[in-house]
Amino acid sequence: MSPDVPPPCAEPLPDPDHQWQHRVLLGVDHPQNRQLLSAFLSRFYSLQEVPATALRWGQAYDLCIFDSAFLGRYGEHIAQQREEASPVFLPFLLLLKRQHLPLMTPSQRQQVDDVITMPVDQTELLLRVESLLRARQQALKLSTLLTQERLLEQQLAADNQILQQLAVQDSLTGIPNRRAFDDKLAYEWKLGRREQTPLAVVLCDVDYFKPYNDTYGHISGDQCLRAIAAVLDTVIRRPADLAARYGGEEFALILPKTDLEGAQHLLSRLRSTLRARAIAHPKSPVGPYVSLSFGVAATVPDQQWQPEDVLRAADAALYQAKAEGRDRIVVAATPTATSPLRPT
The missing domain is CATH 3.40.50.2300 (Response regulator)
Known part of the structure; x- marks a missing residue:
């Protein structure tokens, strides 16, 4: 009927x-x-x-x-x-x-x-x-x-799933955001501590991004960030790895079961891929194209260290990479609870 x-x-x-x-x-x-x-x-x-x-x-x-x-x-x-x-x-x-x-x-x-x-x-x-x-x-x-009630429940579930995804997704680039990065780091730290496997964390920053914005405008600046996010998403292939927008022109990577050597190999491939994109940046003192500076730290999580320690170490290494001229990879020393924060 x-x-x-x-x-x-x-x-x-x-x-x-x-x-x-x-x-x-x-x-x-x-x-x-x-x-x-x-x-x-x-x-x-x-x-x-x-x-x-x-x-x-x-x-x-x-x-x-x-x-x-x-x-x-x-x-x-x-x-x-x-x-x-x-x-x-x-x-x-x-x-x-x-x-x-x-x-x-x-x-x-x-x-x-x-x-x-x-x-x-x-x-x-x-x-x-x-x-x-x-x-x-x-x-x-x-x-x-x-x-109708079942359809409404299904729609609500779908809407909630979208909201949950938006809560951990960067609205500009479409890759995970800082919240997703923090949650992932806490999870992988516990997993690495239980399994005693290495964990690498990378912080990277777009070199001379302010002059890029001043030259091309903020719309082109947003397009540049999207292009970099796409490169990160392309190079990061393993399901457990994570590339996230950390804030502003800064990005971050979490590489479970990866030591310093493995992280450096991946970052070299990432730099080559970005260079091949040839995003013009005539105001950059380090080259004609957009480049990144990297700070990488890796350790086997244990009870002595916290996720913040390896993050501080990667942050200090990134600051060193920028101080040494940018467009390079700097490896941090073994993270400690007293590793310095990057000066403002």
Whole structure:
């Protein structure tokens, strides 16, 4: 049944002008009974007659009316139709001779929702039919509400996932942001301490970025940062590695299970890739293209050190790289709790 079918009329009997609004399957084996019921019910409902010898379910129905012969012959198939309609209520009404009513088994009673005895009183039949159709309509409305609620929950979950992603993503470059970097560093530090594997941290800064902005403008400056982020994202290949925008024109890398030698090898490849991009920077004293200065520190995490220690060491190495002329890699000494912070 389509969700836009109007609800049953409030009057005890259906209005003939509103026929076709409900679809009724009439499965009656006795020809005369089928003819009489069809002539009467078709005045109010969209009716399909199906003798027990020619059962077919060609469309969705709102109500199924059977006699005992039909139910006895196709009981299992009828139960299957009910199961397929679940969880939406599909009512079944059984026509039964009065003397056969006490003979119904519990299994037969479970297969139907209501029983009306023959000979059938027309008013009683319509009242029973309308009652079952109202129950069907309420079930459909409830199903629609539940479906809408599930869709809303799915949309909320998707929105929350997007918000969570945005919370750890740099809006300018699209790579992880400082928050994501801090969370990742804390996680990899604990993992490295448990597994006793090295962890390398790299801080890098765009050389002479202020003159670049002054020359080309902030829009071009943003494009430059995006291009650098794309290079970092290209070179960082392992799933556990992380490249993040650390702030302003500064970027940071986390390289789990990587010692100083491995980190230096990766940074050499990164410098070559950036150089190949040939982002023009005529105001740079170190060359015609945009370049980066790197400070790298690596250690095997243990109880003596904290993530801040290796970060301070990488920061001090970056400051040294800039002090020595930029566009270079400087390796930090073993991080200690007293490693100096970069002077402001």
